[in-house]
Every structure is written in C-alpha cells, then in structure tokens.
Amino acid sequence: MGMSTSTLGRDTRDAQQMTFDPVQLRAQFPALDQEINGKPLVYLDSAATSQKPRSVIEALDAYYQHDNANVHRGIHELSRRATEGYEGARAKVASWIGAARPEEIVFTRGTTEAINLVANAWGLDHVGEGDEIVLSVLEHHSNIVPWQLLAHRTGAKLRYIELDDQGRLRLDDLPRLLNDRTKIVTFSHVSNSLGTVNPVKEITAAAHAVGALVVVDGAQGAVHSKVDVQDLGVDCYAFSGHKMCGPTGCGALWARHDLLEAMSPYQGGGEMIHVVGRDESTWAAVPHKFEAGTPNISGAIGMGAAVDFLAGIGMEAIESHERQVLEYALDQVRGVDGVTVYGPDSLDERSAVVSFTLGDAHPHDISTILDAEGVAIRAGHHCAQLVMKHFGVAATARASFYLYNTKDDVDRLIDGLGSVGGIFG
Amino acid sequence: METPKLNSLYQQLILEHYRSPRNKGELEDGTVEVHLNNPVCGDEIRLQLRIEDDHIADAKFVGQGCSISQAAVSMMTSLLKGASLAEADGVAARFTDMMHGDEDAAKDKSLGDLRALAGVSKFPVRIKCALLGFEALQKALKESHAGETH
Numbered sequence: 278m279g280m281s282t283s284t285l286g287r288d289t290r291d292a293q294q295m296t297f298d299p300v301q302l303r304a305q306f307p308a309l310d311q312e313i314n315g316k317p318l319v320y321l322d323s324a325a326t327s328q329k330p331r332s333v334i335e336a337l338d339a340y341y342q343h344d345n346a347n348v349h350r351g352i353h354e355l356s357r358r359a360t361e362g363y364e365g366a367r368a369k370v371a372s373w374i375g376a377a378r379p380e381e382i383v384f385t386r387g388t389t390e391a392i393n394l395v396a397n398a399w400g401l402d403h404v405g406e407g408d409e410i411v412l413s414v415l416e417h418h419s420n421i422v423p424w425q426l427l428a429h430r431t432g433a434k435l436r437y438i439e440l441d442d443q444g445r446l447r448l449d450d451l452p453r454l455l456n457d458r459t460k461i462v463t464f465s466h467v468s469n470s471l472g473t474v475n476p477v478k479e480i481t482a483a484a485h486a487v488g489a490l491v492v493v494d495g496a497q498g499a500v501h502s503k504v505d506v507q508d509l510g511v512d513c514y515a516f517s518g519h520k521m522c523g524p525t526g527c528g529a530l531w532a533r534h535d536l537l538e539a540m541s542p543y544q545g546g547g548e549m550i551h552v553v554g555r556d557e558s559t560w561a562a563v564p565h566k567f568e569a570g571t572p573n574i575s576g577a578i579g580m581g582a583a584v585d586f587l588a589g590i591g592m593e594a595i596e597s598h599e600r601q602v603l604e605y606a607l608d609q610v611r612g613v614d615g616v617t618v619y620g621p622d623s624l625d626e627r628s629a630v631v632s633f634t635l636g637d638a639h640p641h642d643i644s645t646i647l648d649a650e651g652v653a654i655r656a657g658h659h660c661a662q663l664v665m666k667h668f669g670v671a672a673t674a675r676a677s678f679y680l681y682n683t684k685d686d687v688d689r690l691i692d693g694l695g696s697v698g699g700i701f702g
Numbered sequence: 703m704e705t706p707k708l709n710s711l712y713q714q715l716i717l718e719h720y721r722s723p724r725n726k727g728e729l730e731d732g733t734v735e736v737h738l739n740n741p742v743c744g745d746e747i748r749l750q751l752r753i754e755d756d757h758i759a760d761a762k763f764v765g766q767g768c769s770i771s772q773a774a775v776s777m778m779t780s781l782l783k784g785a786s787l788a789e790a791d792g793v794a795a796r797f798t799d800m801m802h803g804d805e806d807a808a809k810d811k812s813l814g815d816l817r818a819l820a821g822v823s824k825f826p827v828r829i830k831c832a833l834l835g836f837e838a839l840q841k842a843l844k845e846s847h848a849g850e851t852h
Binding site: 637638639640641642645646649656657658662665671672696700701 | 746
C-alpha cells in the first residue's frame with residue numbers, strides 16, 4: 278500500500294484540452310479572473326512572470342498536503358514520494374527541452390542562479406587573465422553582472438556585441454570580437470526588454486569555431502516556443518520555471534553531461550557530497566553535485582506540472598497564437614499618436630513583447646494610468662540598462678503577452694493609452 | 703478597496719511643473735550637491751544648493767524621471783529658495799507626513815504648490831517618486847551641517 282495514495286505520479290496532462298482556445302485556457306488561470314480598480318484584469322506582464330494555471334497550483338498543494346518530506350536520503354514512504362516527485366520533475370523538464378538525459382538538468386533558483394553557477398563552477402577554472410568573455414548589449418543584468426564578477430576575479434576582459442537600430446545583435450562584428458582568447462560567448466535566446474529573438478545556431482557556430490563555451494540565457498526563450506537544446510548545439514541553457522507557468526524560486530541549468538561531469542561544484546553542503554572527510558570530500562554524481570542543501574522540492578514539482586500543462590497544449594499552438602496577438606498588438610500600438618516602438622520590425626525576429634514610449638509621458642506614468650484601467654504592464658529599464666542607453670531612453674513601457682492573452686486584451690491596452698493621451702496629450 | 707482617482711494624482715499643476723520645471727540646470731556656485739537615484743525605476747535627481755549662513759540662497763537640480771518625481775523637485779526648489787534651514791527641515795517633514803496620508807499636512811499652506819501632490823499618497827508605489835527630491839534635500843542639509851562643524 279502507499280503507492281496508490283501518491284499524487285505525484287499523476288499525469289496532469291489529463292486536465293488539458295487538445296484544441297487551442299485562449300478563452301478556455303484563460304479560465305484555467307485563477308488569478309486572471311479578477312477586477313483591478315473596478316475593471317477586469319488584463320495581464321500584460323508575463324515577461325516578468327507568468328500567471329499560474331490551476332494544475333500547477335494543485336500540484337504544489339497536493340505535494341504539501343500529502344507527500345511533503347525531504348528528498349533522497351530518507352527511507353520512509355513520504356521521502357520516497359517526495360524524491361519520486363522531484364526526480365520525476367527533472368525528467369519532465371529534461372525531456373521538454375530536448376536534453377539527452379535527466380541528469381543534464383540542474384535545478385536552481387532560476388535563470389540568474391543557473392548563470393552564476395556556470396560563471397563560478399566553469400568560469401573560475403577555465404578563465405584567466407587576458408582571456409575574453411563575449412556578451413551582448415541586449416542582455417538582462419542577470420547575464421551581465423555574473424560575467425563582470427568573473428572578469429574582475431580573473432582579470433579577463435568583457436567584449437560586447439553591439440546592437441543595431443532595431444535592437445538586433447550586430448553579428449557582422451563577431452569575427453572582430455572572437456579569437457583564441459575567447460573563453461565564453463553568452464547571449465539571450467530572446468531579449469526580455471525588446472523581444473528580439475537571436476539566431477542561436479549562427480552565434481554558436483562562430484563561438485565554437487574559436488573553442489569558446491556557449492552559454493544561453495533562455496529565461497524568455499523556453500517560454501514561447503519549442504526549444505531543443507541539442508538541436509541548438511549550445512553548451513549551457515539557463516531558464517526559469519516561473520516565466521513558463523511554474524512557481525517562482527525554481528529554474529534550471531541544462532548543460533551537456535560531459536561538461537557537468539568536468540565542472541567543479543558550485544556551492545558546498547549536504548546533498549552534493551559522496552564522502553566527507555576532515556580535509557577533503559568527494560562529490561555526488563551529476564546533477565546532485567550542483568544541488569547543495571535541501572532543494573526547492575515543491576518548486577521543481579510545480580515546474581514539472583507547468584511542463585505538463587504546456588506540453589498538453591503544444592508549443593507550436595502557443596507560438597502560433599502568440600504571433601497573431603503580437604502582430605495585432607504591434608499594429609495597434611504603432612497606430613497610437615506619439616508612440617515609438619522599440620525592437621525588430623520583422624515578426625520573425627521578435628517574441629511576444631512590445632516595448633514602447635509615448636510622447637513625453639514617462640513610462641511610470643503610463644503604467645499608473647493603465648493600472649487604473651485594470652491593465653498591468655511593466656515600466657522601467659527592465660533590468661536592461663545597456664539597452665535603454667543604446668536607444669537613449671531612461672525607461673520604456675513594456676506590454677508582454679502569453680498564451681492566455683487575446684486581441685481583446687490588446688484593445689484594452691489601446692483604450693488605456695487613449696487615457697494616457699487624455700492626461701499627457 | 704476604493705479606486706483611487708487618476709485626476710487626483712495628475713493635477714494640472716503637476717503636469718505643468720513636469721513640462722516646465724523650475725530651477726532646472728547647473729548651479730555654478732553651489733556649496734553642497736547630492737545625487738540620488740532610485741535603482742528600481744531609474745528616476746534620478748542631482749540637487750545643488752548654495753547655503754549661506756542659515757538659509758538656502760539658491761537651489762537647482764538636474765534629473766530625469768516620471769512626472770511625479772520631477773514635478774516634486776521643481777516645486778520643492780521653488781518653495782525653498784530663500785528659506786531658512788529650519789524651515790526647509792520643517793517642509794520636508796510636513797511633506798513626508800502628507801505622503802503618508804496626513805490630511806492636515808495636505809492643507810498646510812507652508813507646503814505651497816507641493817499640496818498638489820497630496821493625491822500621490824493614494825498610490826503607494828508612487829510615493830517614493832514624490833519623496834526622491836526631499837531625500838536629496840535632507841541629505842544635502844545633513845552634509846552641509848556636517849561640513850560646518852568640522
């Protein structure tokens with residue numbers, strides 16, 4: 278007995294419908310069903326964090342209601358269930374992004390920790406004085422600062438891929454930037470501030486030609502379309518659960534198994550050791566070598582449920598829906614008097630983000646006025662101060678879309694921008 | 703919760719100060735300068751004062767940010783030019799009271815145009831915008847005082 282009472286092995290895909298219906302999908306997100314300032318909520322801030330479907334919330338609830346225990350070392354039934362749930366989530370996440378095996382997934386607090394893990398565990402061993410790290414002006418601070426820290430500690434030099442006037446990487450500069458001192462090439466799959474989709478394979482091929490490690494910030498990448506890390510050919514791919522319908526506080530680093538095997542540990546503690554002696558210890562096998570301390574068990578289980586949810590809908594269907602909403606949004610926002618939209622012109626080079634300014638209305642004022650209309654957007658530098666500087670603005674307003682958004686949401690945004698014009702026009 | 707009214711926030715006087723800020727620019731003969739920014743939103747203010755004896759002889763600022771932060775510092779410098787240091791301290795304290803919802807402070811004539819910002823107290827996430835200029839002022843007064851006693 279016991280096995281049948283576990284809720285963790287349950288396939289949450291059963292709850293999903295097979296045809297794409299954004300209205301029905303939206304009904305699965307409890308937080309979207311509310312009024313803000315007397316108006317139905319329109320949530321256009323999914324690039325910051327997505328809302329969570331009921332199946333994910335229920336998975337977290339079921340874990341704490343029935344299966345809560347610490348993982349791995351326990352002999353008792355609850356520990357077995359918790360371990361099964363945690364490791365089962367690893368397998369789901371691994372398969373979802375095309376990893377060769379579950380052990381290639383290291384659970385982290387999120388994208389930021391995954392990048393810091395590589396910068397420390399690989400970087401400190403392989404990067405030295407005079408070496409170079411190539412990154413881009415497009416990056417989120419989480420893919421800049423860890424490399425600055427590494428550069429300061431090792432004496433390495435940072436070199437930046439610049440942007441063109443549409444916020445795309447200037448890849449014609451790559452031959453000038455890459456050489457035999459380049460140890461790491463790192464860039465975002467999709468920009469959080471502009472929505473630019475970067476040509477991962479092209480950059481990876483150039484980086485590998487000089488023997489550099491390729492680290493991709495996939496925080497906005499694994500969210501909107503099917504990602505196959507082996508097909509992309511990169512070495513490391515960092516992403517977060519909370520931007521793809523999972524809970525906050527859990528993300529993952531994918532890296533090739535041989536690379537993880539060769540890497541030093543990141544943090545020391547329980548769970549990551551094999552044998553501990555007075556002066557020396559030996560490490561647990563990959564991936565546990567990188568997971569010191571009690572992990573975010575419920576977070577991983579929630580992330581696994583999010584993968585089930587997205588896989589049940591199908592990433593192709595999500596991508597196609599988002600493209601329609603984005604096309605409509607770009608068209609409508611560009612049509613508002615006084616608006617400047619930042620980022621690539623072509624839909625093929627863009628993900629579900631519309632970053633804009635409106636006349637002399639500061640983005641914070643735009644956001645306050647939209648909030649009064651029940652429309653949630655983000656305003657500020659989006660943790661991408663180098664991008665803001667490139668465009669000569671202090672901040673932008675950013676509407677970001679996800680599977681539950683519709684053209685009606687875009688209409689509400691446009692109505693709200695009318696109110697901004699009424700006050701600041 | 704009652705919906706806060708946008709027109710209580712975006713008073714004409716605020717928009718007017720935002721568009722035509724008073725005392726914006728460099729103060730050539732300033733005696734104290736404070737640079738503050740809000741890393742969360744990027745609002746920025748560099749406040750320069752010329753303090754003579756016990757009063758603010760001149761005040762200017764350079765900055766960028768939302769209508770609330772920029773209008774507040776514009777109004778603040780207009781009100782405090784010529785004020786004694788004690789008066790400036792008093793205005794800063796009173797304005798902070800107003801931001802925390804004190805209705806008597808919102809009627810206090812000593813706050814001048816700054817009373818137009820009373821509505822900000824109903825928008826908790828924007829209060830820090832309105833206070834940025836005053837934080838710079840308080841830091842400047844403190845630094846100036848420290849300089850004197852050395």
